[in-house]
């Protein structure tokens with residue numbers, strides 16, 4: 001099975017190219033004003049154009065108005081949208097009418113979110129820690145029986161632990177930011193390359 005790798009918190013053309021050359025399937029651009037990885041739609045658009053259409057460009061939002069999400073996504077020319085926060089199903093469906101959605105859930109609301117989005121072709125669930133971008137891993141053992149088939153995993157993942165997380169939960173995609181940085185919003189090239197290669201290596205252990 002091919003597992004998707006998303007490198008999040010891209011803030012420059014340089015780091016977009018670095019992640020794409022390392023083999024990332026998707027780049028994340030964070031448009032949440034609270035983030036220390038905040039990027040402008042213009043830079044995100046330029047970075048996305050620099051890697052070509054085979055790499056997905058994901059706009060990341062936290063509790064932002066629908067109009068702001070759709071306008072920013074359009075200005076940045078992203079190909080998908082990641083939604084954090086306590087959002088209504090109407091809101092998520094409205095975004096999903098325009099973009100494939102990664103809907104982020106925490107362990108406490110995983111079951112409800114999984115029920116809500118099960119079978120929805122445009123919404124993929126992603127499990128993350130309660131503090132997005134905080135670099136704190138989840139308790140994978142506690143989630144073994146709950147983790148939905150086809151869901152993605154985030155939360156404190158990096159080169160040193162992504163294989164263990166994948167063996168425990170078999171996510172369809174993995175996403176990381178904190179453990180791939182040399183400083184806020186600046187990628188550590190060795191960590192990015194090792195994260196992608198460790199993910200590819202661990203994916204070989206998935207049942208065929």
Ligand SMILES: O=C(O)c1ccccc1N[C@@H]1O[C@H](COP(=O)(O)O)[C@@H](O)[C@H]1O
Nearest residue numbers: 008035132133134135155156176177178
């Ligand atoms: O990273 C941020 O600053 C951020 C802000 C607002 C919403 C999401 C954010 N990041 C997302 O957090 C997860 C995991 O991050 P980490 O690896 O634990 O640091 C990832 O999905 C980012 O997209």
